[in-house]
Amino acid sequence: MSNNGGTPVPLLxxxxxxxxxxxxxxxxxxSLELHTGExxxxxxxxxxxxxxxxxxxxxxxxxxxxxxxxxGQRLDQLPEKRLSVLRRTDFGVVFQFGQLIPELTAQDxxxxxxxxxxxxxxxxHARAGEWLxxxxxxxxxxxxxxxxxGGQAQRVALARALVTGPKVVFADEPTGxxxxxxxxxxxxALVHAVRESGTSVLLITHxxxxxxxxxxxVRLIDGAVAAEVAA
Amino acid sequence: xxPMSTRHILLGLLATGPSHxxxxxxxxxxxxxxxxxxxxxxxxxxxxxxxxxGLAEVEGTDSDGGPERTVYRSTDDGxxxxxxxxxxxxPPAPFVTNEIFxxxxxxxxxxxxxxxxxxxxxxxxxxxxxxxxxxxTAKDADLATVLSADYALxxxxxxLRWMTTTAARLTTLxxxxxxx
Amino acid sequence: xxxxxxxxxxxxxxxGIMTDLRLAWQLTRGSDxxxxxxxxxxxxxxxxxxxxxLAAAVLASLRGYYRVPVGNxxxxxxxxxxxxxxxxxxxxxPVLGFLGQCARIGAVHRDRRLAGLRLAGATxxxxxxxxxLETGLACLLGSTVATVTALAVLxxxxxxxxxxxxxxxxxxxxxxxxxxxxxxxxxxxxVVTSPLGWVRRVRPGSGRxxxxxxxxxxxxxxxxxxxxxAGTSATGPGRGYGQVQLLMFGLxxxxxxxxxxxxxxxxxxxxxxxxxxxRSAATLIAAERLRADPWATARTHAAVxxxxxxxxxxxxxxxxxLTELNGMRERHTPGMGMSFYTTGLNLTAAxxxxxxxxxxxxxxxxxxxxxxGRRRGLAAxxxxxxxxxxxxxxxxLETALPLAPxxxxxxxxxxxxxxxxxxxxxxxxxGLPYVALLVPVGVYACCLLAAATxxxxxxxxxxxxxxxxx
Numbered sequence: 001m002s003n004n005g006g007t008p009v010p011l012l013x014x015x016x017x018x019x020x021x022x023x024x025x026x027x028x029x030x031s032l033e034l035h036t037g038e039x040x041x042x043x044x045x046x047x048x049x050x051x052x053x054x055x056x057x058x059x060x061x062x063x064x065x066x067x068x069x070x071x072g073q074r075l076d077q078l079p080e081k082r083l084s085v086l087r088r089t090d091f092g093v094v095f096q097f098g099q100l101i102p103e104l105t106a107q108d109x110x111x112x113x114x115x116x117x118x119x120x121x122x123x124x125h126a127r128a129g130e131w132l133x134x135x136x137x138x139x140x141x142x143x144x145x146x147x148x149x150g151g152q153a154q155r156v157a158l159a160r161a162l163v164t165g166p167k168v169v170f171a172d173e174p175t176g177x178x179x180x181x182x183x184x185x186x187x188x189a190l191v192h193a194v195r196e197s198g199t200s201v202l203l204i205t206h207x208x209x210x211x212x213x214x215x216x217x218v219r220l221i222d223g224a225v226a227a228e229v230a231a
Numbered sequence: 232x233x234p235m236s237t238r239h240i241l242l243g244l245l246a247t248g249p250s251h252x253x254x255x256x257x258x259x260x261x262x263x264x265x266x267x268x269x270x271x272x273x274x275x276x277x278x279x280x281x282x283x284x285g286l287a288e289v290e291g292t293d294s295d296g297g298p299e300r301t302v303y304r305s306t307d308d309g310x311x312x313x314x315x316x317x318x319x320x321x322p323p324a325p326f327v328t329n330e331i332f333x334x335x336x337x338x339x340x341x342x343x344x345x346x347x348x349x350x351x352x353x354x355x356x357x358x359x360x361x362x363x364x365x366x367x368t369a370k371d372a373d374l375a376t377v378l379s380a381d382y383a384l385x386x387x388x389x390x391l392r393w394m395t396t397t398a399a400r401l402t403t404l405x406x407x408x409x410x411x
Numbered sequence: 412x413x414x415x416x417x418x419x420x421x422x423x424x425x426x427g428i429m430t431d432l433r434l435a436w437q438l439t440r441g442s443d444x445x446x447x448x449x450x451x452x453x454x455x456x457x458x459x460x461x462x463x464x465l466a467a468a469v470l471a472s473l474r475g476y477y478r479v480p481v482g483n484x485x486x487x488x489x490x491x492x493x494x495x496x497x498x499x500x501x502x503x504x505p506v507l508g509f510l511g512q513c514a515r516i517g518a519v520h521r522d523r524r525l526a527g528l529r530l531a532g533a534t535x536x537x538x539x540x541x542x543x544l545e546t547g548l549a550c551l552l553g554s555t556v557a558t559v560t561a562l563a564v565l566x567x568x569x570x571x572x573x574x575x576x577x578x579x580x581x582x583x584x585x586x587x588x589x590x591x592x593x594x595x596x597x598x599x600x601x602v603v604t605s606p607l608g609w610v611r612r613v614r615p616g617s618g619r620x621x622x623x624x625x626x627x628x629x630x631x632x633x634x635x636x637x638x639x640x641a642g643t644s645a646t647g648p649g650r651g652y653g654q655v656q657l658l659m660f661g662l663x664x665x666x667x668x669x670x671x672x673x674x675x676x677x678x679x680x681x682x683x684x685x686x687x688x689x690r691s692a693a694t695l696i697a698a699e700r701l702r703a704d705p706w707a708t709a710r711t712h713a714a715v716x717x718x719x720x721x722x723x724x725x726x727x728x729x730x731x732x733l734t735e736l737n738g739m740r741e742r743h744t745p746g747m748g749m750s751f752y753t754t755g756l757n758l759t760a761a762x763x764x765x766x767x768x769x770x771x772x773x774x775x776x777x778x779x780x781x782x783x784g785r786r787r788g789l790a791a792x793x794x795x796x797x798x799x800x801x802x803x804x805x806x807x808l809e810t811a812l813p814l815a816p817x818x819x820x821x822x823x824x825x826x827x828x829x830x831x832x833x834x835x836x837x838x839x840x841x842g843l844p845y846v847a848l849l850v851p852v853g854v855y856a857c858c859l860l861a862a863a864t865x866x867x868x869x870x871x872x873x874x875x876x877x878x879x880x881x
Binding site (some may be wrong): 055058060084085086087088089091092093095099101102103104105108112113115116120121144160161 | 689690691692695696699700702703788791792793794795796797798799801
Binding site (some may be wrong): 045208209212215217 | 357
């Protein structure tokens with residue numbers, strides 16, 4: 001992806017982020033920028049602070065130091081209530097597993113964010129159905145997460161993250177528990193969907209083949225950005 | 232990687248029916264999208280060797296409106312040689328020819344910066360992997376394209392993993408190389 | 412040599428009960444805080460069970476008229492004594508429910524650990540024994556404390572206890588831990604059969620095993636109660652009185668057993684019906700959770716319903732009795748001192764209050780455990796922007812939805828007992844005890860409060876730190 005000259009304002013920017021977890025310093029002065037429509041991979045060994053960085057940028061935890069600016073707002077200063085709303089409307093999250101509610105059907109899981117935003121259930125169901133179809137899990141709407149394969153469950157999770165039309169999708173090792181074929185299906189589905197909608201993605205992974213789906217890679221070493229590799 | 236046998240690939244393409252050199256080249260490049268494209272010269276010399284060894288023979292000529300072209304077809308010997316080759320296992324990495332490792336060692340010997348080299352190499356690898364991934368995720372990519380890109384991606388990924396563990400153990404390696 | 416090694420391995424693979432005991436002790440000692448909660452609560456439950464059983468046993472060992480220095484002479488005559496014994500034994504029911512709930516604390520974690528033991532080569536029987544011993548040890552702790560306390564009280568109040576008392580003491584002090592161990596082994600029998608599957612899969616919802624255990628325990632209580640009543644009444648003068656009580660007891664039990672089934676069934680039906688029609692996210696989540704595992708809460712809910720039946724019935728009977736007593740006093744013909752009757756009523760009220768408290772503790776423990784068991788999922792929901800308020804509402808609805816119809820029916824059952832008692836010819840003029848209708852409402856409110864005690868835990872559960880651990 002090329003920018004047509006100048007330095008465009010990033011959609012999301014973290015600057016000099018520091019965060020402690022108990023006695024371990026998970027982040028020490030990490031900075032990065034995410035632009036509109038960009039897929040950015042954050043790689044690094046386990047314990048390098050990748051997940052903590054994602055949590056800070058997504059407004060899930062507050063950094064001890066540094067700032068997070070999303071669309072002109074300081075996320076690190078927003079009250080929890082507004083952050084919660086923002087995460088629901090502007091952000092989508094996908095984790096390695098566990099984000100689907102085990103008791104709800106695939107369709108209800110995808111419809112949930114819409115229902116939380118006040119959409120009527122029938123309408124939410126219809127939209128959820130469309131997204132499940134896009135992710136190739138048509139025919140499994142009535143199954144529950146325990147009855148889906150790992151790859152199917154992650155595609156349902158992606159549908160759930162994208163159904164509200166978020167500006168940014170935060171994906172923390174979305175394929176961490178999948179085999180290579182399922183990984184390819186999930187990543188291809190993600191790339192196609194976000195390219196169409198112009199959604200930005202912050203993709204945390206330790207797998208170079210998954211990072212290769214991104215436009216750009218940022219490597220974390222010991223809680224700081226080591227190198228930025230542009231396409 | 233095992234060196235490709237152009238002879239056998241051409242024999243394989245001829246197995247579907249008689250064909251001329253230009254057509255064989257075109258079909259090869261189509262079938263193996265991410266491989267190095269065949270040169271015309273290579274196609275013709277290989278075909279002549281196949282005829283010399285009795286594995287293929289000239290069927291006739293075909294002008295088809297344009298310049299006259301020689302059409303080749305496979306012989307019985309050719310098809311039995313092909314099935315022998317296709318069933319033969321490829322020797323798993325008979326020689327380790329690792330240019331990256333050689334450069335790391337030379338860099339240590341000459342007091343260079345092997346760490347910086349590995350980082351730069353990693354960047355180049357990642358860039359190539361992104362290119363290949365873009366090729367395979369393109370909307371119109373067919374399965375052959377996806378599979379050949381995957382093959383390259385997996386090899387590059389293996390290199391990357393090796394580079395990551397090597398970078399983490401450079402101090403020990405430097406001590407070992409310097410001591411020897 | 413190979414054969415020798417195998418023979419050696421065989422002798423090593425035959426550990427005795429002492430090895431199991433040591434392993435069980437090590438596992439308990441090395442476990443985290445939640446495990447100590449389980450041990451503490453299980454011990455407390457066992458202590459209560461032992462205490463009630465001992466008190467009942469002491470009273471049951473008396474024959475005929477006997478001057479008991481507590482309770483305003485209420486315990487002197489065999490008729491009233493048998494009533495107290497029945498109440499004490501009935502109190503065991505909520506205690507058993509509570510113990511069942513305690514066994515579930517850290518169940519997921521414990522399942523994983525025992526499955527790990529299986530993978531490490533323990534035989535199914537060995538794992539079952541270790542699991543049983545773990546619970547048994549906690550129960551032993553509770554029963555020891557209760558027995559020692561009871562002994563001290565007994566010796567200070569009773570100069571020459573009858574020999575039968577010592578037999579009962581020994582039986583109960585040892586019986587409670589043994590029963591606890593058996594229940595522990597039974598509850599984990601499925602881990603033993605599938606050591607691998609249990610570790611990863613979401614548990615399929617079926618509380619039938621524990622439900623059967625509960626019913627079995629209730630039956631045991633009933634049998635003992637019947638025997639005790641028969642024993643004390645046989646030598647006393649008031650035979651007919653004992654039979655009326657037996658009848659009441661049977662009525663209470665029939666309504667109670669019905670409500671046990673009702674609790675599970677309503678949870679399932681409510682879940683299915685609401686899941687299809689839910690309009691809000693909180694209702695949808697709560698309904699689907701009920702549909703997925705209607706029996707998860709049935710155990711505690713059954714105890715709630717029993718308390719409702721007994722409580723409603725009691726309030727009705729109390730009103731009728733008091734009206735009647737006041738009438739008698741006006742006519743100056745009370746059979747005994749007024750305090751004799753009020754002590755009896757107050758004791759019963761206290762017993763029911765204790766039962767309610769135990770049941771509510773069980774309910775609170777159960778809700779907390781269900782939260783703790785799915786901390787990671789809840790944290791992921793919160794991270795995805797599901798408001799904490801929605802998760803909290805779903806948690807309360809999970810308790811509130813299935814209980815509403817069940818408590819209502821239990822209230823009607825209890826009311827029926829009260830009305831029946833009031834309509835007996837001898838209390839002709841008492842009128843209908845409508846006050847009793849307040850009991851189900853009160854119980855329902857208490858249940859919501861008990862469930863709400865878990866809300867602070869929810870706040871802690873949805874911390875993003877939980878996202879880091881599986």
